Each structure stands twice: as C-alpha cells, then as structure tokens.
Amino acid sequence: MASLLSRFRAAHHLIRRLSERRAVPLNLNQNPTSNLLPLSSSPVPATFNGVWNQNSHSMSTETQGGLQHPDICTDQVLDFPGGPVLLTSEMSFISESARQRTSCYRVLDDDGLPVTDKSFQEVGKELALNMYSNMVTLQIMDTIFYEAQRQGRISFYLTSIGEEAINIASAAALTIHDVIFPQYREPGILLWRGFTLQEFANQCFGNKDDYGKGRQMPIHYGSRSLNYFTVSSTIATQIPNAVGAAYSLKMDNKQACTVTYFGDGATSEGDFHGALNFAAVTEVPVLFICRNNGWAISTPTSEQFRSDGVVVKGPAYGIRSIRVDGNDALAVYHAVSVAREMAIKESRPILIEALTYRVSHHSTSDDSTKYRPVEEIEHWRTVRDPTSRFRKWLDRNGWWTDKEESELRSEVRKKVLHAIQAAERQEKPSVADLFTDTMPAFPPPANDIGDGDAASTPQILC
Amino acid sequence: MRSITMVQKLGKVLTNTRRFSSANSISSKPINLFSAINQALDLALDTDPRSYIFGEDVRFGGVFRCTMGLADKYGKHRVFNTPLCEQGIVGFGIGLAAMGNRAIAEIQFADYIFPAFDQIVNEAAKFRYRSGNQFNCGGLTVRAPYGAVGHGGHYHSQSPEAFFCHVPGLKVVIPRGPKQAKGLLLSCIRDPNPIVFFEPKWLYRLAVEEVPEDDYMFPLSQAEVIREGSDITLVGWGAQLQVMEQACVDAAQEGISCELIDLRTLVPWDKETVEASVRKTGRLLVSHEAPITGGFGAEISASIVERCFLRLEAPIARVCGLDTPFPLVFEPFYMPTKNKILDAIKATVNY
Numbered sequence A: 001m002a003s004l005l006s007r008f009r010a011a012h013h014l015i016r017r018l019s020e021r022r023a024v025p026l027n028l029n030q031n032p033t034s035n036l037l038p039l040s041s042s043p044v045p046a047t048f049n050g051v052w053n054q055n056s057h058s059m060s061t062e063t064q065g066g067l068q069h070p071d072i073c074t075d076q077v078l079d080f081p082g083g084p085v086l087l088t089s090e091m092s093f094i095s096e097s098a099r100q101r102t103s104c105y106r107v108l109d110d111d112g113l114p115v116t117d118k119s120f121q122e123v124g125k126e127l128a129l130n131m132y133s134n135m136v137t138l139q140i141m142d143t144i145f146y147e148a149q150r151q152g153r154i155s156f157y158l159t160s161i162g163e164e165a166i167n168i169a170s171a172a173a174l175t176i177h178d179v180i181f182p183q184y185r186e187p188g189i190l191l192w193r194g195f196t197l198q199e200f201a202n203q204c205f206g207n208k209d210d211y212g213k214g215r216q217m218p219i220h221y222g223s224r225s226l227n228y229f230t231v232s233s234t235i236a237t238q239i240p241n242a243v244g245a246a247y248s249l250k251m252d253n254k255q256a257c258t259v260t261y262f263g264d265g266a267t268s269e270g271d272f273h274g275a276l277n278f279a280a281v282t283e284v285p286v287l288f289i290c291r292n293n294g295w296a297i298s299t300p301t302s303e304q305f306r307s308d309g310v311v312v313k314g315p316a317y318g319i320r321s322i323r324v325d326g327n328d329a330l331a332v333y334h335a336v337s338v339a340r341e342m343a344i345k346e347s348r349p350i351l352i353e354a355l356t357y358r359v360s361h362h363s364t365s366d367d368s369t370k371y372r373p374v375e376e377i378e379h380w381r382t383v384r385d386p387t388s389r390f391r392k393w394l395d396r397n398g399w400w401t402d403k404e405e406s407e408l409r410s411e412v413r414k415k416v417l418h419a420i421q422a423a424e425r426q427e428k429p430s431v432a433d434l435f436t437d438t439m440p441a442f443p444p445p446a447n448d449i450g451d452g453d454a455a456s457t458p459q460i461l462c
Numbered sequence B: 001m002r003s004i005t006m007v008q009k010l011g012k013v014l015t016n017t018r019r020f021s022s023a024n025s026i027s028s029k030p031i032n033l034f035s036a037i038n039q040a041l042d043l044a045l046d047t048d049p050r051s052y053i054f055g056e057d058v059r060f061g062g063v064f065r066c067t068m069g070l071a072d073k074y075g076k077h078r079v080f081n082t083p084l085c086e087q088g089i090v091g092f093g094i095g096l097a098a099m100g101n102r103a104i105a106e107i108q109f110a111d112y113i114f115p116a117f118d119q120i121v122n123e124a125a126k127f128r129y130r131s132g133n134q135f136n137c138g139g140l141t142v143r144a145p146y147g148a149v150g151h152g153g154h155y156h157s158q159s160p161e162a163f164f165c166h167v168p169g170l171k172v173v174i175p176r177g178p179k180q181a182k183g184l185l186l187s188c189i190r191d192p193n194p195i196v197f198f199e200p201k202w203l204y205r206l207a208v209e210e211v212p213e214d215d216y217m218f219p220l221s222q223a224e225v226i227r228e229g230s231d232i233t234l235v236g237w238g239a240q241l242q243v244m245e246q247a248c249v250d251a252a253q254e255g256i257s258c259e260l261i262d263l264r265t266l267v268p269w270d271k272e273t274v275e276a277s278v279r280k281t282g283r284l285l286v287s288h289e290a291p292i293t294g295g296f297g298a299e300i301s302a303s304i305v306e307r308c309f310l311r312l313e314a315p316i317a318r319v320c321g322l323d324t325p326f327p328l329v330f331e332p333f334y335m336p337t338k339n340k341i342l343d344a345i346k347a348t349v350n351y
C-alpha cells in the first residue's frame, strides 16, 4: 500500500515537472482536442511534389512528442509502465494524420540560393569542392556504366542519378570509422571513402579482382577496409544488422556509429520496423537514413504507406527523427553531422528521411515511363537536380569555374572508360571459388570439376 | 571488426563420449539438459568477453531456464531481453557477430523461428560467401527448443531442422542429452560458422546424466555410434534417440542386433560413419519426429543408396512423423514410437 502511494506521488511529481518545462502548456479543459484533429479533417496528401517552405536552416534537436498535458487535473493520473498517463473524460481519437505534414529541413533552394541570410559555415571551400567533384564523378560513372550494360558488356546496372546529394553529402558528414550497411543505391559512400573507379568496374564485371569473387550481380559492392558491408539484394535485411553492429560499437566504447541506408519501399518490410524498435530499446548509435525517392520499382509511395512518409514512424518507436531535403547537399550534410553527434554522444538511434526522387529507371531491367509521366522525371532531372543546385552555390561563392568543370568531366570520363576496359580484360575468378567461403555442406569432389566423375555420381563402394 | 578464430585452447575436444567416461578423472555431476545448456552458456560468457546472449525473456532465465543466473553474473549488457521479434533477434545477431563477437541468440521455440528464416537463410548463411570472405557472421549461434513435448500441439512441437539443412553455409546441430548438449553447444558457439542449434525441449528436465563440470567440446560433423550391432543400422538425432534405443533393447530380446548412431551434426553430416556401419549391417533405418516427406531422413537414405547400393539387403526404412500438422490429442499416433520402429526393424531384417 505504502509503495503504491509513493509510486503515485512520484507520478504526480513527474507530471508537475513536465508541465513546468513546457513553454506553452496545453489546457485540455479549454480545448480538449488541441493537439488532435477533428475526424473530418482532410487527409494529408500522399505525394510530396509540392514546394517545401523552410525559411531557416537552424536545427532543433528537441525530441518530438514529449508528454503533453495540462497543468491541472493532476490527480487524474494513471501510473502506468512507461510513465504517468493523464485520464480524461473527453473521448477523442488520435487523428491518423497531423494537420500539417512534417516540414523538411533545407539550406539551399532549387536555385542554389541559401534560404536564410545566415551564412552556412559548416561546409568550407575545400570540402565543398571535394563533395562536388564526387557528385559529378558518381553521375558520370553511372551514365557510362549504364551504357556499358546497354552494350551488353555487363549483365546489369542501377544508377543513383538524382540521389547524388544523399550519397555524397551524407558520406562527407561521417568518418571512416562509421560502419555502413547499405541498400544498393548508395555507391557514393564508397566513392567518397576512396573506392576507385577500377574497383567499381571490377565488381560489375565480376573479374578476379572483384572482392566478391564474381558471386553477386553488378552493383553489389562491399569493402572491408572502407567499413562498407557488402550489398545484399534482399530488401531491408541490412537494417537490423546495423543495429546489432551498433550494439558492438557501444559495448566497445567506440566513437563511431553505424549507418544504414534504405529506400521508401524498404520501410514496409518487417525488418525495418523490428530494427527501429530494437535500436530504440537497446539505445545504440545507429543512423537510419531513408532515401524516400517516391518509387519502389513501379510502386509509388501512395501505395507503399499512408503515413506522412517515413519520418513520422520514428517517434512511434521512440526515435528522434528529421526530414531533410535530399537534393540539398548542404542540408543533408548538416543533418547527418548533427545526427551523428547525437547518436554517438547520447548513444541513441536517429532516423533521417531524405526526400528525393529516383530520376533513373529502377535498373537496367526497368522502363519507368510505363508507370510514371515523363514530365515528372524531367522536372526532377532538371529543376531539382542536386548536383547542379550545389554547383550554383559554388558559383555564387566564386569557388568553381566552367573551365574546371569541363576539365573534371573529361578527366573522370577518361578514367571510367579506362576502368571498364581494364576490368573487361581481366580474367574471371578461379573456378575453385565456386566452393570457397561457404561451409562445405557437401564437400567438393576430390577430382577436378568437369571430368565427369564428381561425387554426385553414385559410386558403388561396397 | 575482429575476426573470429577457433578457440581450441579453451575446451578439450573430446572425440568419443565413452572413452572420456572411462578415463574420467574430472568431477562431474548428474544434471538435466537445461542445466547443461546453462553451464555451456556460462562457460561461453566466461571464456570470451566478446560473447553475448539475447532473446525473448532470457534475462530472467528464459522460459526453459537455460539462461538462469547469467544476467546477474555477467551483467544486463551481455545477457539481455530483446523485443518480441524473431527477425530482429537474428538480424541483430548477424550484425553483432559481423563485428567480431560471439552472438548467441535464443529463439523461444523452434516453431517461431520462421520470421527469422530470411535472415538465417539469406543473410547468415551467405554472409561470408557473398562478400568474398571480406565479412562473416561466423560468431552467430541460434539456439531453439524443438520437438514434441506431449501436449504442445502444432505450435510448440515442430521439428523444422530439414528447412535449415537445405541451405549451404549453415551448420545444424542437435544434441541427444545433457552431456552432449554442453559439449556440442560450446563447439557451436566457438565454431567460425553460423549454426542453428536445436535443443530437445522434452528432455530439458527429463534427461539427467553425469556431466563433466569443466570446459569441454565435442567435435562437429562426427556421428557417434552409441550402440554396436550387426543386423541393422539405426540413425537418428536429438530426443528420438531415446525412443530408438528402447526399440534396440526390445529387438535384442527377439535376437536382432541393432547398431544405433547419433548423427549429432546434421549438416555437414558424417556420411563415413553411417556408411561404414551400413556396410557392416547391410540394412538402414532412419527415424525423426519431423514429417517424413522432405525430412532429413530422405537425404540420408538417398546418400546411402548411392554409396552402398549393392550391399543393401533391404530397402531403407524411414520411421518418421506423419505428413500432417503436429496434432494435439493424437500426438501418440503422429509420433515415430518405439513400436513403429520395432516393427520397421523386424520388417527390414526379415525382408
């Protein structure tokens, strides 16, 4: 009895403390549904093609959805696991959607103009030029590799066109000690970390210099020395893997986090939900970076989920979250750096939803004009292109010239072509690698393969 | 990331149970199966600071008491509860193992391993292969109680081992009793490959035997002849061996000499030991609780026919679970019972 009473008092006390902390306490008595929508409110549009208004690039790191309550009626409290819950005689359902969609953090507008007068200090000239040249390199590599597939030289390819800012700017905000668990549309992180064009080409050709020994389709890169776990085709499986790896970093007191990338489609998989929940409960330093590019092959996000995108799912799991303009390299850079700091210092997961668009077809096996208007693609390819937007900002700062641009482009083009030629000439991996690196459930035959007397042939030994 | 290497020096590798017992100088105590598992887990945590145990309800000791006392002894960061999500448990375990840790994941019942099937089959099994050996999750061991328990119905009784035997890159291990469980589990935890370890839950409390108190391991992929005989070879694993042993005793009373083999590791399995036995007896019977169709008995049968066709004196007999969901009130009809085995022994010998 005494302990019940003291628990009740503790709850009471907590409620008071929380109500004092809030700048504008809500008064449920005057407006019982002040943070709720009337049930007749119109739903939030499911696409994000509108303009995002964000007139400041200041970042708030306050957690969303803290306990909201009035500073009265404190005796109407249910002491319940997870904290005290206010009791109310007003029956109201939480709306399925917020009155407004979660706003999106941006630094540069579509013309590369900073959206506020405050100067953006975080990215200086050297870093900016490095980021830009990596974005250009990624675009050129993608374009030429795509062509190589069209010519039948490699079996498959998939580009990151339109998502260069997410790729490069997020990579730039991390350190090499941060461990990457990628989906497949993030080769820019590897590029940033020093994976050479030759190494990319070797993987796509599956030659003997491919670290994956020719075992996976093109674009399934991986590099141990660059802390980049090998891509798996299976959507979303890497997300809980990143959580377990983050637990290891935490136990080892490393000043690093894991970072896992995935698409909007991937967020429908159970692995995504399980991973967010595990990360929240185990309090591990992991960044969940969702590239919401509007499409999962031919499925638009309106058929993928009915929530306000992905960002709103974070708080439901108790995860601090932010939505960022994925085509704004500076916004991505800034959000990821701050998220990384918080993740490591506070040992907590952070969810970042980057709004972007898959400008390319899903892959070389897809023709996206069959399911989406060409004008939509063109709009994002031109008006919203993250690379030229960033270039405009560089131009404004007087950091980059047309001459440097054309030199960079022709040099990269030459290197990519050379890498392809060299990779194409290189031999295939040894056939012995058919059997290595997997525990031999049925050991390979002692005889050479192909001489017709393999172990699978029934042998009469008795 | 650290790489996992075999820690042979930690525990003696025992090659044969019998030889070990006869040369017994180490103290041992009669304990049941869950206590033997508990001892193995305790040793695993004690001998490697990079080992972790996690799963549903493991912190208070687990619903079968296998992790009892471990969180108190090693701390809640090394022995911890997870949310109720099997794909999360294994997905997390793979990531943890991939960073150079021994990740010991518990799935509360083998019947509930299927949400994690994708992580086990597509990720764990192929992790090393698809990265060209740049990465591996060899430190992962997934433990799960399997099999009949007398009243479990179809969601607390299944034997799903065959699903995992079909996946190159995984090992599948099943112990038959407390002493085996301790030695085999330690081998699994320290083996550099991902392993699924199924524990016969019927025996958690029932099976009691002398178990050495020290750190020892039994080799994987080595079957053990637990009863020698000359007329017919019987192969099984896990809880089924007790039933088979009784059938062997009854057969002996009718003048039939049975050789009984515990396969112990299902993949990669010890074909040589089975083959040598069948060459001697000329007859083979395989028995398991899982449904007969597509069960691992079919694999053993096919392999032995390939190897010993001319030596076989009768068709290979399979005494297995029925091709039905695991029943509740009719469990005794479903099970590959002693009498069914005995009948099959006689039919095979008199073929």
Ligand SMILES: Cc1ncc(C[n+]2csc(CCOP(=O)(O)OP(=O)(O)O)c2C)c(N)n1
Pocket: A185, A233, A234, A235, A236, A262, A263, A264, A265, A266, A267, A291, A293, A295, A296, A297, A358, A362
């Ligand atoms: C588990 C699984 N289901 C289906 C597929 C086939 N598939 C490959 S990519 C893809 C769409 C993924 O979309 P999204 O996550 O949005 O990533 P994006 O391609 O847009 O970058 C699908 C369905 C798969 N690879 N894995």
Ligand SMILES: [Mg+2]
Pocket: A263, A264, A265, A291, A292, A293, A294, A295, A296, A297, A358
């Ligand atoms: Mg997508």
